[in-house]
Amino acid sequence: MKIKFKQLNYIIGLFLVFLIFNNASIAQYYKLTTAFGVSNYQGDLSNGFISEIRPAASLGLTYDLYDNFRLRANLSYLQVGADDSKSPKASIKSRNLDFKSDIIELALMGEIDILNSQDYTLVPYVFGGPTIYHFNPYTTVKQTDILEANNLNIAGVVKLGQKVYLHDIGTEGQLINGMGKYNLTQLNIQLGGGLRYKISEWVSVGYEFSFRKLFTDHLDDVSSRNYITSGGWNIAINQAAAAGNVNRVKLLEEGEILAWRTLDNKGVPILSPNGRPRGNPDANDAYFSSQVRLNFTLFSKSGRNSVGNNKLFSPRNPSGRGQLNCPKLFY
Secondary structure, eight states, X not given: OOOOHHXXXXXXXXXXXXXXXXXXXXXXXXXXXXXXXXXXXXXXXXXXXXXXXXXXXXXXXXXXXETTEEEEEEEEEEEEEXXXXXXXXXXXXXXXXXXXXXXXXXXXXXXXXXXXXXXXSEEEEEEEEXXXXXXXXXXXXXXXXXXXXXXXXXXXXXXXXXXXXXXXXXTTSTTTSOOOOOOSEEEEEEEEEEEEEEOSSSEEEEEEEEEEEOSOSOTTSOOOSXXXXXXXXXXXXXXXXXXXXXXXXXXXXXXXXXXXXXXXXXXXXXXXXXXXOXXXXXXXXXXXXXXXXXXXXXXXXXXXXSSGGGSOOBTTBTTOOSOOOOOOOOO
16 A cells, blocks of 8 residues: 555644543553444445445544543445446446445544543433545446457457456546545545443443545546547557557556446447536546444553542542542641
């Protein structure tokens, strides 16, 4: 996974902030969190609706700054995908584009309890913060792609069932017009909320939903309103062949085959774009997750157990040990 230098500095800065708050903490309690659930995406291939559901999992650590506020770091794995061929709309189904992508993300966020967790066993909470994530959309070659390759007189370039990473082949002309490929590692803003139930001083369980605001429209590799024409592909392919760049020729040929996959009403590939729209560059993509989360209290900063009788006695902690000593003002 490639991370740009500026992005790496940003991550380091976030961890430094985490450590600074760590030293200034009052509650000083750590919790290990793990979550399992589902994820989905919204974008050019979801056609205005949430797409198919895929698995999601995360592992994290929270650090209490106060009773009702904590920092959380999450490392998550999610999958997203969509397929035009499953759409009930004939116009969308005929476009015949699809993608899948694995997503790895690292999030550093703040989490706030709406109710005091010392007084209530069922507590709603909200969270949010910056996330760095890596994605790489891909597709699998279909039989109709083989037929299209034959029609384009470039048979043998792709094989049935072959996994092709769409970023590499520049389906929207990134290898032709010099506009550059989109970055596969980017930042987003994650926002969410949940409901947590305290089973014991050690363990709590909850449900949470989170939304990621992205700053790219290429999570699904689809953004451009227009397709590259056959003439545009042919010029680029011929130039690469004349220069003896065999690898570039192969990438361009794969791009031509998999960029335009439109079928007629009989399921036969159509060779010419004929002005049909590909995507919508005016709206960025997004993805979501819905998970059941388990929280396990680990230890306090002092190294002792952070639960039970190690806490001072108070109305909020009747099982605590000891009493807070106040100086005498009157004798």
